[in-house]
Amino acid sequence: MIAAASRRLVLFAGLMLFAGQGAWAFSAFTAEEIRVEGVQRLESGTVLTYLPLSVGDRVDQSRSAQAIRALYDTGLFEDVSLGRDGNTLVVNVRERPEIASFTIEGNKQIGGDELKESLRQQGMAEGELYKRALLDQLRLELQRQYYANGFYAVNVETEVTELDGNRVDIAINVEEGQVAKIADINIVGNEDFSDEELLDVISLESVKPFYAHPLTFWRSRANYSREKLLGDMETLNSFYQDQGYLRFNVTSIQVSLSPDKRDIFLTINVDEGDAYTISNIEFAGDLIVPESNLRALVSAREGQTFSRQLVTDTANRISSGLADFGYAFSEVDPLTRPDDEEKTVEVTFFVEPGKRAYVRRIQFSGNQKTNDETLRREMRQFEGATFARRAVERSRVRLARLQFIEQATVETEPVPGSEDLVDVDFSVSERPAGTLQFGVGFSDAQGFLINGSVSHSNFRGTGNRLRLQAETNSFARTLSGSWTDPYYTEDGISRTISAFYRDTEEIIRFGSGFDLNSIGAATTFGIPISEYSNFRIGFGVETNEISTRIDPITLGGQPTFLTSAELRQFIRQNGREFFTYELRTGWNRDTRNRSFFATRGANTSVNFDFKLPGSDVEYYNASFTHEQFFAVGTWSDWLSDKFVFETNLRVADTGVWGKGRDVPPYDNYFAGGARSVRGFQDGFLGPRDSFNNPFGGQFLTTMQNELVIPTFLESDNKSTRLSLFYDVGNVFSGADEFEYDDLRSSAGAAFYWFTPFFGLLRVSYAVYVDERPNDRVDRFQFSFGVGL
Structure with a gap:
C-alpha cells in the first residue's frame, strides 16, 4: 500500500511538473482503452462521466492536466493521478470517505x-x-x-x-468555559464629558456587586462581546454628534485579557474635538411646497448647538410631510458643511420629492374568515386617490383596533413600469372571533361566580357582534344578550340592540337585605362625528321590583326586618315597583393605540342618561371618565417604550329631576376595590346603612394612577402588565356633601395577566392605605374570570 501511494505521489508530482515546465512523464499517445482503479462506492462509469477524455482521444500534457483538474473539481476524490499501461489510460483515484x-x-x-x-x-x-x-x-x-x-x-x-x-x-x-467579564472600562481623552456620563451612554459595563444593581443582576451587562463593543462605539459617536462634536473620533480600542481568560480590561481612546453650532439652515432641490412650510418642520435652529439627531428628525419630518401630500417616495438628505475655523456648520436639506403617487389598488391578505368589505370600510386611504401616509397609517390602526384582528401591518409597493402608482398592501392576522365559554371566576365585588357565554365579534365575516351571556354569583343571576352592527348605515352609524334579566339579593356582595328583579331592553346608536370621536343616543325601557325581607322569628310580637331602615324609607316614599323610560346620550373620543393594554393615547367619555317623563321615578345619571396613557421611559434599549404612565379619572353624579323623592339605591355609586380605590374593601367607601353595610351614594369621584414597569416576561405589556399604583377617591351622599379631606388614598403594586382560560387576572397589594375609623381595609385583592 505504501509503495502504491508513493507511486501515485511521484506520478502526481511529475504531472504537476509537466504542467508547469512542459516536461511529461510519458509520451503522448492515443487512448485505446480507459481503466479506472481505486473506486469503492462509486462505479467506474461515474468516474468516466466526469473525465473529459474518451477512447480514441489523444492524451498529451495539456489534456492530462485538464482531466486531473476536472476530477478534483468534483469534490469526490482525495487523490487523483493518471498512468499508462501500453495504450491504456489508467485513472487512479482515492475517494473521499x-x-x-x-x-x-x-x-x-x-x-x-x-x-x-x-x-x-x-x-x-x-x-x-x-x-x-x-x-x-x-x-x-x-x-x-x-x-x-x-x-x-x-x-x-x-x-x-x-x-x-x-x-x-x-x-x-x-x-465552553466561562464567559469573560469586563473588569474595568477606561476612557482616555475625554475632557468635556466625565467617564460616568459616557459609561451611562454605552451598554457594556464592568462587573458590579449585587447590591449595586439588585433588580437587574440576572441580566448583567458585564459580559463581553465584540458585537456589543462595536455597537457601543457607534452609540458613543452618535452621542457626541448629538452634542455638536462633529469631529469626534474613537482613535483606538485596547482589549486586554487576564491570564486566566476570565477578566477583560477595555481602554477606549477618544478625540472629542470641539462643539459646533449651526450657522445657517437652507433648502435645496425641488421645493414643491413653500419654504416657509418646510421651515415650520425644522426642529433645529440657527445659533444652537448642532445635533445630528435633530437634523435627522427634521429630514424625516419633511419626508413624512411630503408623503401626506402624495409624494410617497420622497427623499430628504441633510447635507452639512463644517467651518473648522469658526466651529460652525451650515445645514442644507436637499429635497427630492419624486413624482406624486396615486393608489392603484388596496389589497388585504391573511383575512381567511373576514370579508374583504368588512376590512375595506375601515380604510381612510382610497383607491384612485392621492397617496397620503397619514391616511394609510390611520387605516392600519383602525384595522388593528378591530376585536377580531390581532395584528395589522402595511406595505407600500410601487407599481412596476409606473412612476406615479403604488399599491397599498395590508396584512392582518386574525384572532378567534367566536367563543363558547363556561367557567368560574372570583372578584371582591361579586365573590365566586359561574358564567357561560356565546359570543362572536365577527359574525359570518361581517364584523357584526353577537353576545349571549348567563352568570350566577353569590347574590345575583343574570341573563343578557346583545347584537351590534358597527355599520348599520353606510356612513358608519352603529346600532346595538340589547336585553337583560337580573335577579339579585343585594346591591353588591355585601348588601342591605332585599331582593331585586329587573328586566330591560334598549336600542342604542353610535354616530361618528370625527375620526376619533362619536356621539351615542338610544332609548331603553326597564322594570324593577324591590322585595324586603323579614325574619320569620319575631320578638315581642313585632317583626324583625332584615332590610335596612334606609331602604324601607325609600319604599315608603317611592313604592316597590318602577317602570322607566330612559334616554341614553353620550360623547366619546378615543385616540388609544389599542383598546387592551394601551401604551399611548387617551379615551374620554361624557354620558348623560335620564329617565323620561312618564316613568315611575324620574332621575338622571351623568358621568365623566378620562383615561390617559404616556410613554415615559427610554432609559435603555431594553426598557424602551415599556415605562407607561396611566391615569384614569372618573366623576359621576345622579339625582332626581322630576317624579320621586330619591334615586333608587340600586342606581347608587360605590367605591373601594380593584376598579376604584384599591386597598379598601369593595363597596365599603362612602355612605353605610343601618346595618353598617354599603348603601352607596349619588356623587362619586375616583382617580387611579399607575406607572407600568417592565418585567422579564416575554409577553410584557402585551398580555401581562406590572404596575405601581396610587389611587384616590370616595363616594358621597350628594355633590353638595363633597369634602376634599374625606377622600381616601392608597398605594401599592398590581399585576395583570390575560389568561387563556380564565380571562383577565387582577392582583393588587396596597402597601399604603389612608384609612379612617370605620373603614374596612383589604390590602390584598384579586379577581379573575371577569371583564376589563
Missing part, C-alpha cells in the same frame, strides 16, 4: 437548529463526503464565534474515527 455520523456536543451558547442547518448546507452531515479542510475551517469558525461572544477559555476538539467501507465518524467536543 463518507460521513457515517456527525455529532457536536457541549455547545450551549452557540448552536441550535440554525447551526445544524448551516453545517448541513456546508456538507457536515450524515451521508455527506468528508473533507478535512472543511472540518478544520469549522473548528476555527466556532472558536472565532466563541471569542466574539467573550468565551476566551473555549476549547474546540475534533475527532475523526475511520470505519470500514471508507466511512468516518466525526465528533466535535466543545468545552
Whole structure:
C-alpha cells in the first residue's frame, strides 16, 4: 500500500511538473482503452462521466492536466493521478470517505437548529463526503464565534474515527468555559464629558456587586462581546454628534485579557474635538411646497448647538410631510458643511420629492374568515386617490383596533413600469372571533361566580357582534344578550340592540337585605362625528321590583326586618315597583393605540342618561371618565417604550329631576376595590346603612394612577402588565356633601395577566392605605374570570 501511494505521489508530482515546465512523464499517445482503479462506492462509469477524455482521444500534457483538474473539481476524490499501461489510460483515484455520523456536543451558547442547518448546507452531515479542510475551517469558525461572544477559555476538539467501507465518524467536543467579564472600562481623552456620563451612554459595563444593581443582576451587562463593543462605539459617536462634536473620533480600542481568560480590561481612546453650532439652515432641490412650510418642520435652529439627531428628525419630518401630500417616495438628505475655523456648520436639506403617487389598488391578505368589505370600510386611504401616509397609517390602526384582528401591518409597493402608482398592501392576522365559554371566576365585588357565554365579534365575516351571556354569583343571576352592527348605515352609524334579566339579593356582595328583579331592553346608536370621536343616543325601557325581607322569628310580637331602615324609607316614599323610560346620550373620543393594554393615547367619555317623563321615578345619571396613557421611559434599549404612565379619572353624579323623592339605591355609586380605590374593601367607601353595610351614594369621584414597569416576561405589556399604583377617591351622599379631606388614598403594586382560560387576572397589594375609623381595609385583592 505504501509503495502504491508513493507511486501515485511521484506520478502526481511529475504531472504537476509537466504542467508547469512542459516536461511529461510519458509520451503522448492515443487512448485505446480507459481503466479506472481505486473506486469503492462509486462505479467506474461515474468516474468516466466526469473525465473529459474518451477512447480514441489523444492524451498529451495539456489534456492530462485538464482531466486531473476536472476530477478534483468534483469534490469526490482525495487523490487523483493518471498512468499508462501500453495504450491504456489508467485513472487512479482515492475517494473521499463518507460521513457515517456527525455529532457536536457541549455547545450551549452557540448552536441550535440554525447551526445544524448551516453545517448541513456546508456538507457536515450524515451521508455527506468528508473533507478535512472543511472540518478544520469549522473548528476555527466556532472558536472565532466563541471569542466574539467573550468565551476566551473555549476549547474546540475534533475527532475523526475511520470505519470500514471508507466511512468516518466525526465528533466535535466543545468545552465552553466561562464567559469573560469586563473588569474595568477606561476612557482616555475625554475632557468635556466625565467617564460616568459616557459609561451611562454605552451598554457594556464592568462587573458590579449585587447590591449595586439588585433588580437587574440576572441580566448583567458585564459580559463581553465584540458585537456589543462595536455597537457601543457607534452609540458613543452618535452621542457626541448629538452634542455638536462633529469631529469626534474613537482613535483606538485596547482589549486586554487576564491570564486566566476570565477578566477583560477595555481602554477606549477618544478625540472629542470641539462643539459646533449651526450657522445657517437652507433648502435645496425641488421645493414643491413653500419654504416657509418646510421651515415650520425644522426642529433645529440657527445659533444652537448642532445635533445630528435633530437634523435627522427634521429630514424625516419633511419626508413624512411630503408623503401626506402624495409624494410617497420622497427623499430628504441633510447635507452639512463644517467651518473648522469658526466651529460652525451650515445645514442644507436637499429635497427630492419624486413624482406624486396615486393608489392603484388596496389589497388585504391573511383575512381567511373576514370579508374583504368588512376590512375595506375601515380604510381612510382610497383607491384612485392621492397617496397620503397619514391616511394609510390611520387605516392600519383602525384595522388593528378591530376585536377580531390581532395584528395589522402595511406595505407600500410601487407599481412596476409606473412612476406615479403604488399599491397599498395590508396584512392582518386574525384572532378567534367566536367563543363558547363556561367557567368560574372570583372578584371582591361579586365573590365566586359561574358564567357561560356565546359570543362572536365577527359574525359570518361581517364584523357584526353577537353576545349571549348567563352568570350566577353569590347574590345575583343574570341573563343578557346583545347584537351590534358597527355599520348599520353606510356612513358608519352603529346600532346595538340589547336585553337583560337580573335577579339579585343585594346591591353588591355585601348588601342591605332585599331582593331585586329587573328586566330591560334598549336600542342604542353610535354616530361618528370625527375620526376619533362619536356621539351615542338610544332609548331603553326597564322594570324593577324591590322585595324586603323579614325574619320569620319575631320578638315581642313585632317583626324583625332584615332590610335596612334606609331602604324601607325609600319604599315608603317611592313604592316597590318602577317602570322607566330612559334616554341614553353620550360623547366619546378615543385616540388609544389599542383598546387592551394601551401604551399611548387617551379615551374620554361624557354620558348623560335620564329617565323620561312618564316613568315611575324620574332621575338622571351623568358621568365623566378620562383615561390617559404616556410613554415615559427610554432609559435603555431594553426598557424602551415599556415605562407607561396611566391615569384614569372618573366623576359621576345622579339625582332626581322630576317624579320621586330619591334615586333608587340600586342606581347608587360605590367605591373601594380593584376598579376604584384599591386597598379598601369593595363597596365599603362612602355612605353605610343601618346595618353598617354599603348603601352607596349619588356623587362619586375616583382617580387611579399607575406607572407600568417592565418585567422579564416575554409577553410584557402585551398580555401581562406590572404596575405601581396610587389611587384616590370616595363616594358621597350628594355633590353638595363633597369634602376634599374625606377622600381616601392608597398605594401599592398590581399585576395583570390575560389568561387563556380564565380571562383577565387582577392582583393588587396596597402597601399604603389612608384609612379612617370605620373603614374596612383589604390590602390584598384579586379577581379573575371577569371583564376589563
